Amino acid sequence: MKLSTKLMAATAIVSASAASAVELEVTHWWTSGGEAAAVAKFAEAWNATGNTWVDGAIAGSGGTARPIIISRILGGDPMAATQLNHGRQAEELIEAGLMLDLTDVAEAGNWREIVNPPSLLDSCTLDGRIYCVPVNIHSAQWLWLSHDAYEAAGLDVPTDWNEFVASAPALEAAGTIPLAMGQQGWQQNLAFGAITIAVAGLDDWREVTVNKNADVARGESYAAVFQAAADARELARNSNVQDWNQATNLVITGQAGAQLMGDWAQGEFSVAGAVEGQDYSCLPGLGLNEILDTGGDAFYFPVNDDPEITAAQKELAALLISPEVQVSFNLAKGSLPVRGDIDMSTANGCMQKGLGILADGGILPSGDQSLSADTQTQIEDLMAQFWSSDMPADEAQAKYADIIASAD
Amino acid sequence: MSVVDDPATASVASGAKRPSRLFKNLSAKIASIPMILTALCVFVGGTTWTVVYSFTNSRMLPRENFVGLDQYERLWGTDRWIISIKNLAVYGVCSMILTLLIGFTLAACLDRKIRFESAFRTIFLYPFALSFVVTGLAWQWILNPDFGIQNVVRSWGWESFAFDPLNNPDIVMFGLLIAGIWQGSGLIMCIMLAGLRGIDDDIWKAAKVDGIGTIKTYIVVIIPMMRPVFITSLVLIASGIIKLYDLVVAQTGGGPGLSSEVPAKYVIEYMFRAQNLGQGFAASTMMLCSVVVILIPWAYLEFGGKKRG
Structure with a gap:
């Protein structure tokens, strides 16, 4: 009797609070210090509208979180909103009708005009309908350099990848790891991608990654890429950390000279209180090719039977892309905003560099947008094998070309 | 009839x-x-x-688009799968032999009517109460060169001591093996001990009268009598080997590189991370086949033989 009374009271309280504010559960994999600070900006903005943000952070990288998110959606227990990378990851979920159509919100907010570059919105579009909200642009082709490490070795901070490679023996002599690298396939793949664009140049990269031309992947320019990657492998030999933010921490503390990592590393530097130009510097496109890819994060809204939740999902979608939220979120995250019409003058030097490249049109589609998750995993496996063993560069190149040849 | x-x-x-x-x-x-x-x-x-x-080209969602043996051809052409199979073979053979050996030796020692037997039994069985994730993490720390065994031995003054299996691709499987045996041998010991207790005291007396040494009695008389116990242990160990997954995820994450990948991890990752169900199904079907190949001759010998006899 007592228990049932309690249960009824609890139900009454829950339903009463649900009537006044909608609780939306949002899943994402932003769990490092800088990332958590950024997602808090979304939560604050959403809570300020009188609704409730239920944080569903999933620890681990996207590779851990995505299967959980997808199996929840497929299993009939969808969250209200979820982070995914825009690209081909959600393609089949959309085709199966499991994602909410946001076209009316997008038309009301005039997304077609404001989203820059427009390719971001194209990645959210299937058959003319829009299914996701891009929230930021992340690019992977950045080299982060530690001023402390170079000071200790008595060298000037390099201004491009070639100078960095030349400075590596001196760094090693000073007892520093030249290149910090987390021993995970996706990080090694990211480093490889950044080296590819810097060494092989844009045309060959596009021919291989977008057009899946295996002959170019077998060619000379890619042989140079694999040779450069094999050199980088030697530089990272003594770096035995796992997670990317541990590797970034080696750079922040001056134990390592540099790291190849996406612009999200910026968030870790600012959480640690490091100042750009003084404690660290950044080289977009490795200082060789000032081109950035435009991958990034987007929010998808799984279809829900409850009209109240559906209305709230659309409200949240509009909020995520609104100017104020875009500014506060991207400043904390270290990523670039998806709209070109907002004031980012408070951003620091690295982000300004990125914004400048974006404004000049030095952009290319990200790997997520061109390759399926299957092909990405195969390449990551190859990279994990290549970086941790003594596999010769030409053998890795042959295997890589085979994967590209069978990619769809 | x-x-x-x-x-x-x-x-x-x-x-x-x-x-x-x-x-x-x-x-x-x-x-x-x-x-x-x-x-x-x-x-x-x-x-x-x-x-x-597994004969379809299903990606994230199952589809009935049959492509014959394509998934299997790709599977056997993939380095990672071959590495996984080899790793499991190394782990399997070593784990099977060492677990049985250690389990039986511990049980035989306890059976010699030592003092504080129940205390030792509890200590040996305790690791089995832990999940593989806890075991994996604990051994990851113990084997970490900066905090674990290597560091301790070096602090004793042996500066050149190196024991760093988890960062060495050639011996990483043995790092996993240590953790696996640490966890698994306690249970096998208990099963063996129960088997030893089932042996009649008269057998021992008879052996003594005949002047057979203790170790020889164990090998020649006791072990053949414990055949059912050994078969139970074998099945338990084998099923643990085939489904080896959580220990690897917790302890090494498959690294360094691909050097500690196992088949079950391949299945999970191709099904969910690579969103390629067909490939994952093909790999899990091969795992089923390997079990069946071992199981059918054994079942035939074990049950078929009895009927005829």
Whole structure:
């Protein structure tokens, strides 16, 4: 009797609070210090509208979180909103009708005009309908350099990848790891991608990654890429950390000279209180090719039977892309905003560099947008094998070309 | 039954018997219906479904687009799968031999009527109470060169001591093996001990009268008598080996590189991370095949032989 009374009271309280504010559960994999600070900006903005943000952070990288998110959606227990990378990851979920159509919100907010570059919105579009909200642009082709490490070795901070490679023996002599690298396939793949664009140049990269031309992947320019990657492998030999933010921490503390990592590393530097130009510097496109890819994060809204939740999902979608939220979120995250019409003058030097490249049109589609998750995993496996063993560069190149040849 | 010559009499006789056999222990049979249905639908049905879909090109969602043996060709052409199989073979052989050896030796020692036997038994069995994730993390720390064994030995003054299996691709499987055996041998010890306790004291007395040494008695007399116990242990260890997954995820994450990948991890990652169900199903079907290849000859010898004998 007592228990049932309690249960009824609890139900009454829950339903009463649900009537006044909608609780939306949002899943994402932003769990490092800088990332958590950024997602808090979304939560604050959403809570300020009188609704409730239920944080569903999933620890681990996207590779851990995505299967959980997808199996929840497929299993009939969808969250209200979820982070995914825009690209081909959600393609089949959309085709199966499991994602909410946001076209009316997008038309009301005039997304077609404001989203820059427009390719971001194209990645959210299937058959003319829009299914996701891009929230930021992340690019992977950045080299982060530690001023402390170079000071200790008595060298000037390099201004491009070639100078960095030349400075590596001196760094090693000073007892520093030249290149910090987390021993995970996706990080090694990211480093490889950044080296590819810097060494092989844009045309060959596009021919291989977008057009899946295996002959170019077998060619000379890619042989140079694999040779450069094999050199980088030697530089990272003594770096035995796992997670990317541990590797970034080696750079922040001056134990390592540099790291190849996406612009999200910026968030870790600012959480640690490091100042750009003084404690660290950044080289977009490795200082060789000032081109950035435009991958990034987007929010998808799984279809829900409850009209109240559906209305709230659309409200949240509009909020995520609104100017104020875009500014506060991207400043904390270290990523670039998806709209070109907002004031980012408070951003620091690295982000300004990125914004400048974006404004000049030095952009290319990200790997997520061109390759399926299957092909990405195969390449990551190859990279994990290549970086941790003594596999010769030409053998890795042959295997890589085979994967590209069978990619769809 | 074979003595009855007239088929009609035989059918009448068995017809009269059959209902009584069918309705014998009726409540027990009804009670086991849910389990029978579960076994049929979930195990047999699920297995068949998986095998059928391994011949399709299903990606994130299952699709009935049959492509023949393509997934299998790709599977056996993939380095990672080959590495996984080799790793599992190394782990499997070592784990099988060492677990049995350590389990039996510990049990035999405890059986010598030592003092504080129950305390030792508890200590040896304790690791089994931990999940593989906890075991994996604990051993990851113990084997970490900066905090673990290597550091401790170096702080004692042996500066050149190096023991760093988890960062060395050549011996990483042995790092996993240490953790696996640490966890698994306690249970095998308990099973062996129960088996040893089942041996009649008269056997020991007889051996003593005949002047056979203790170790020789164990090897020549006791171990052959414990055949059923050994078979139980083998099945337990083998099933643990084939499904090796959580230990790897917790301890090494498959690294460094691909050097500690195992088949179960390949299945999970291709099904969910690479969103390629067909490839994952093909890999899990191969895992099923490997179990069947081992199981059928064994079952034939074990059960088929008994009937004839």
